[in-house]
Amino acid sequence: MLESRRFVIIGFFALVGIIYLLRLFYLQVLDESYSIESSSNSIKRVTEIPFRGQIYDRYGKLIVYNTPVYDLLVTPSKVRMDDTLRFCQVVGIQRRDFDSLMNAASTYSRMKPSLFLRQLSKEDFASIQDIMVDYSGFEFAKSSLRTYTAPTLANTLGYVSEITKGQLEKQEEPYYRQGDYIGQSGVERIYENELRGKRGTKFVMQNVAGVYKGPWKNGELDTMAVAGENLYTGLDLEVQQYADSLMLNKVGSVVAIEPKTGQIISMVSAPTYDPNILASRYFSKNFAALVRNPYKPLFNRPVMASYRPGSTFKLIQALIGLQEGVITPGSGFTHANCPVGCHNHPATSTVALGVTHSCNPYFYNVFRRLIYKNNIQNTFKASAVGLDAWHDNIAKFGIGQRLGIDLPSEYKGNLPNKKYYDRFYGEYRWKFSNIYSLSIGEGELLITPLKMANVAAIIANRGYYYTPHVIHGIGDKKSVKPEFLERHETGVDAHNFEPVIEGMIGAVEAGTARRSRVEGISIAGKTGTSQNKRGDDHSIFIAFAPVEDPKIAIAVFVENAGAGGQAAAPIANLIIEKYLSRKVTNKALEERMMKLDLMSKVVLPTTKKPGETETKKAEETKKTEPVKKPTGDPNDPANRLPGAPHPANPAAMRGPVTLPKQKAL
């Protein structure tokens, strides 16, 4: 009867209990959307940005470090401002900027702090901090800026800036977030992963108004930020700055390598800029100015600019000739029956004398013998086979390929082979007489200053090289990347180097570079004069010293400075002396070189020609987005940058594959 209704009632109670238990089980155990990580708004994840690694020179001198700076944050809902104009004055912004910054902040969130001004220096911070008491709603957050101990090495070190939208989207692992800083060029870009360190995460509690309420769980789940790893370079800061001063008011490059290790001692890209200007709150303004600068200071010439090697290439010709047995140290050649001209000099009866006097016909003959070394009767076929054999030998010196330096955008250069000429002339439609300008480093050859410095290092080492590199130690253990410890052989026997080195000594003592010899240091060197259609020749010099126990190998390129002995050789020898004896004796030469101003002689790419505007645009895109890899095609306008010569034979260089297409555009 009615008593039995108690079961209905108790059953109803139990049913509600069970429904509630199931619902709670769902909410608390099954449904992840309510877990701490995903939806908790009382616990905020705060990211701590670690300090970037510092960079040192070869003697442990600091080159790059971090300075604490202050970001000014604003929480729009809390702003109380009576005197906006005074605030703008103190902070140093226009009223217009103030309004737009406030608008942007309000659009993001009225309750949460957002960035108002970036990177105020300690001095700015000190002056603003006092007055900030009068204005509520603003707070400071500490961050850091790259700082450079000396105004040098801008392109080698590279710069750090806020990650771009494109980079943000392209990253493989979602590591970076909007507003993060990332190495954009140079060492900063290549060693980004080592330098950036490990971000820390803190879980902090906040109340409903977003006010900090202390660490969550006493920081049990927090991870500490780990500072980035320090980098140790082989750079000599003192020599670097000395080289900078010598390259003042010139366009060109200096690359100095320690031959025994491949460490870069100095790397000048002239003209350059003070790297500190890109590590300030005026980044965008300064960066835009650098991009607009017609001399392209952002273009890292030592690894990106292409030149023809000129006479310096004769060294490799001689070495290959000796190794292949087409000449002996005692071989001599005269100027007779030779299509290449020469200057007046003593007879070249040995390899050494050929090098010393840089005799064009001598190396014309060496090259001719190399090309026709095979027994094929047909000169077309013989040339084809001979060129490929020659190509493979030259390639071992790092010509025509990337050396693999730890800097971005290294230009591959150009070392023509059979296929290359076949593209222009057709198979077996060309022979030695079409390509003989290669013999003296002209024609279709393209190299970079870095490659020629490496050639000097190979000769210094008598036959091998280590990949040139800037960073010779990562982190506390100073570990070296394994690829930089790998010895590359050129296949030329050590004894074959001696006659060539003898000739190089002669060049410095009595030959083309005699005017810049250094008392007390035995230098072996070779001048080069790189022809170009756009102005005076480029002055080139490569050398190493001391001859007996080489400690430095160097390549100097000075654009539009004339012959190799005129600017490049003196500069190189001054740097060598500075590096080896830490002082310079020939003060008159030093002064002359420092005062030498070639900027007026430098021929900039003309922009008025129709069609050239596009080229210029392409150049600029390339520089602002160093991500883009050079194509290595000499017809690519991006690779034919200021100072780089136009190909000697424009008709030949105009690749039938690429250019008509470009015209069609």
Added chain:
Amino acid sequence: MPESKPITKNVDWMVVLIYIACLTIGWLNIYAAVYNPEAHTSMFDLSNNAGKQLMWIGTAALLIICILVIDYKFYETFSFVIYAVVIFLLVVVLFAGSNINGSRSWIKLGGFSLQPAEFSKLAVSLAISKYLSDPAISLNRKLKDYYPIMGIIALPAFLILLSNETGSMLVFASFAIVLYREGMPGFIPAIGMIGAALLIITLLFVKWYIAGAIIVIAGLVIWLMPVMTRRRGGLWATIIVAFAMIGIVFGVDFFMNNVLQKHQRGRIMVLLDPDSDPRGIGWNVIQSKIAIGSGGITGKGFLQGTQTKFDFVPEQSTDFIFCTVGEEHGFLGTAVVVFLFVTLISRLVVLAERQRSRFARVYGYCVAGIIFFHFLVNVGMTIGLMPVIGIPLPFFSYGGSSLWSFSVLLFIFLKIDAQRPFTLSRG
């Protein structure tokens, strides 16, 4: 005298223990809700809710002693007097009450406030029990016997409504349970349930679809009924029921859109879809669910709650105290609380059934029903199964009036129950 047997021997210790457990857990959670890690809030500081609650618990203990000492016949004898006093207080509060949170329902006595509405449950329970203790009253035969009950409930309900305490008024719905037990025909609560179901369906779906579905179901019933039961009489009844249901659907729709105020409509809509207004009315529900959900299985630990502490969940120590349990003690904690409540009310039903007097039994059911209704609505609201109605969780929520009224309600029944062996059956 046999009556002088110590009360401690006869009182139902199971209920007492659950009561003590609830008070303890509740008090600890109130402390957790007001705990400020920076200020190292003291549990015993009278300036915060935890300290005050401890004081309320102490005074409640005194009240309980009084109740246990007073003769059990007092409550039955004076039930209408108590009812009259509470009605008087409800009238007084309308004119002299202090306005707190939009409700004119508090009487200030010195430093403390009392809420007569809280005690109306006790008064109505006693009055209904007294009325039904007359064996001549039958709920399943005479409709006129319902009128006094309606009156007993309607008078305070009306007064409470006037003072804007809708939540407290809704608690009177819990008397449906006792009326059902005492003989109210089963179809009345069934209609109530169907009505509630229709209400929710109406809010979720387009009314014309529902009407269509009802007609289809009615058609099926008319078609199948003769086949199944070999009876034809249900034809008109079915048609009438179907039309009644369609009427309800349209009525609800009209009611929702034209009668209810905006915030009341919002509270019901949010129940169905909290995300429809995440910053406004949905805020409480979403934050409450996040707090409970973030507790996981074992919770964040005592005093480690963050959602409940930093003002994300409103009314943490009063109406939303269950969130603190959920966040800090996880599913294990909430399951214990649900288990305690279901055990308590089931035990009360068992105790009520063993009473020899009808007064005692009805009163027991009233107590069980009221506690159940509070549990149903309060916990249901924090987990998003009930609309946000501001009524406390018995023995858990902070608040003197509610603690006192629930304690008095419960212990009067325990006192009567303790005297059970010595009362003569009258009904």
